[in-house]
Amino acid sequence: MIDSYRSIGEEVQAKVVRKKSRFIALCYPVSSIEQVETLLEQARHTYHDASHRCYAYRLLGDDAPIEYSSDAGEPAGSAGLPILQQIQKAGLYDVLVIVVRYFGGTKLGIGGLIHAYGDMAAEAITAARIVIKKQEIRLSLSFPPEISSAVMSLIHRHPARVEDVRYEQSAHVLVALPPSAIERFKRELMEATGARASWEERHD
Incomplete structure (x- = not known):
């Protein structure tokens, strides 16, 4: 799990006409396959009269990128992959x-299609705010x-962000750290407190 990654800030579009074919590129920030499917359905409705609606997406994933591309009726490898x-x-x-x-x-030919779809994607990405x-x-x-x-001193020595502090019978602190800092933080927490502290990962 990486600490940070590049994405786009908001939806952008690019349009061009190449050998009488009209191309419209739509670039969206997404966070799930469900969101991808919703946007694809919207595109099918909005551009229902289009000849092709080719696409590709790349999601971060936990261990490796989740990638998929579709030629949507164009010759294999000529649209989605570019x-x-x-x-x-x-x-x-x-x-x-x-x-x-x-x-x-x-007709653009397979080579022409590869260039056209790749160029359109590149143009939309270039227009996006990274x-x-x-x-x-x-x-x-x-x-x-x-x-x-001892605990708060340790927290301040790490790239940790404190979200909440509560004192009851036990003290409770909610912190957020970059993934790369987690294991070291846990180890040093045990050392600094003599194993008197416990933790639970929160996903809410």
Whole structure:
């Protein structure tokens, strides 16, 4: 799990006419396959009269990117893959690119299609505002109140963000840390408190 990654800030569009075929590229920030499916359904409705609606998406995933591309009736490998390759080239995650084509009567050939779909995806991506998204893991810490100073001192030595502090019979602190810092933090927490602190990962 990486600490941060590149994505886009909001939806962008690009349009071009090539050999009488009209192309419209739609680039969306997405966070799930369900959101991808919703946007694809919207595109099918909005551009119901288009000749093709080719697309590719790339989601971050836990261990490896989740990638998929569709030629949507164009010759195999001539549309979806060139779109996906542009997303990969830009180093982006959590992105869906749909390229809509209205056939103008002149065939482009497989080579022409590869260039057309790849160029359209690249144009939309270039127009997008690139954002850096940070990932965090949240830990709910519990420990005896008398060791609060040791725990808080440790927290301040790490790239941790404190979200909540509560004192009851036990002290409770909710912190968020970059994934790369988690294991070291847990180890040092045990050392600093003599194993008197416990934690639970929060996913709410």
